[in-house]
Amino acid sequence: MAIDKVDLRSDTVTRPCASMMQAMQNAVVGDDVYEEDPTVIELQNTLSKMTGHEAGLFFPSGVQSNLVALLTQLGRGDEYIVAQNAHTYKYEGGGAAALGGIQPQPIEENAAGVMDLHKVEAAVKADDIHFAKTRLLALENTIGGLVVPLEYMQSARDLAKNHGLHYHLDGARVFNAAVALGRPVKELTSMFDTVSVCLSKGLGAPVGSVLVGPESFINRSKRWRKTVGGGMRQSGLLAAAGLYAIQNNVQRLSEDHALASYLADQLRQFDDIDILRGDAQTNMVFFNLKSGRYGELLEFGKSNGVLFGGRKPVRMVTHKDISTEYIDVAIERLSQFFS
Ligand SMILES: Cc1ncc(COP(=O)(O)O)c(C=O)c1O
Incomplete structure (x- = not known):
């Protein structure tokens, strides 16, 4: 699909x-x-x-x-x-x-x-x-x-x-x-x-x-x-x-946590991104943008089907309806913004 x-x-x-x-x-x-x-x-x-x-x-x-x-x-x-x-x-x-x-x-x-x-x-x-x-x-x-x-x-x-x-x-x-x-x-x-x-x-x-x-x-x-x-x-x-x-659905929360770590690792490839608070401890990843282009990133995400919290810092949350494939798609689309 x-x-x-x-x-x-x-x-x-x-x-x-x-x-x-x-x-x-x-x-x-x-x-x-x-x-x-x-x-x-x-x-x-x-x-x-x-x-x-x-x-x-x-x-x-x-x-x-x-x-x-x-x-x-x-x-x-x-x-x-x-x-x-x-x-x-x-x-x-x-x-x-x-x-x-x-x-x-x-x-x-x-x-x-x-x-x-x-x-x-x-x-x-x-x-x-x-x-x-x-x-x-x-x-x-x-x-x-x-x-x-x-x-x-x-x-x-x-x-x-x-x-x-x-x-x-x-x-x-x-x-x-x-x-x-x-x-x-x-x-x-x-x-x-x-x-x-x-x-x-x-x-x-x-x-x-x-x-x-x-x-x-x-x-x-x-x-x-x-x-x-x-x-x-x-x-x-x-x-x-x-x-x-x-x-x-309790034990499966560990899958969300692992996915958030994976997401943080993938985001680190973009120089503009400064991941906050070390590794994702649970299901949330927060980051700042060195360029300060928060509004542009949010708009780019929206028009390319990647939704996240756009306030400074940016927040991305993993959950039951997200898998590695979804993260890969998000990273691929966001790479167009950061390239
Ligand atoms: C930490 C925390 N407490 C309470 C709530 C409130 O929950 P609800 O949206 O069901 O009112 C939220 C909602 O996101 C939350 O993140």
């Missing part, structure tokens, strides 16, 4: 495979607002068990799952500490501030892609009427395609606990991190109070995230999920895709 388009914009662009569609078609469903959908319940139980948490709640999106985690644990005038480029700060429409009166305290990441914990500690505000109340520390794993080291997450947990902060993980791609480290995902997730896991990224489901945490927290978060419009009815159709993804 001739390759028409190579879509490297994100791992969210995957299409459900025939077996996943079959699983959706066969799903036994009920009204999940009444908590009567057996497939949703199975997905929630499966993910909470895998991640080492008491309970789970199915959401239509990762943004909503992160938002409800914040709304449930924080109130007006509270704040959470978060990395400057974290999704929960930069890419979620300021939802916690808009809907919950919750202020973020962003902290610039260091060269390793994480917040310096001394800066985090310095940002925890004293109990003083002039200040917002610092109530939560949020991490993201993977962040910018980088795996957050286990020791870092443990130190951050200790810091959070010493200061009485809730500890939340945006684990949109935490299975990528677990596969890259060769560890059970539970080792990366059970130390957090709450974790949001996405099914619609590298795992290849069309939609959905699961928020996990203590049972009392999950019970309270059901009210906020309803308030923000996330109560769904026969959502077992979607949960079936999520279950299929968890059962079949």
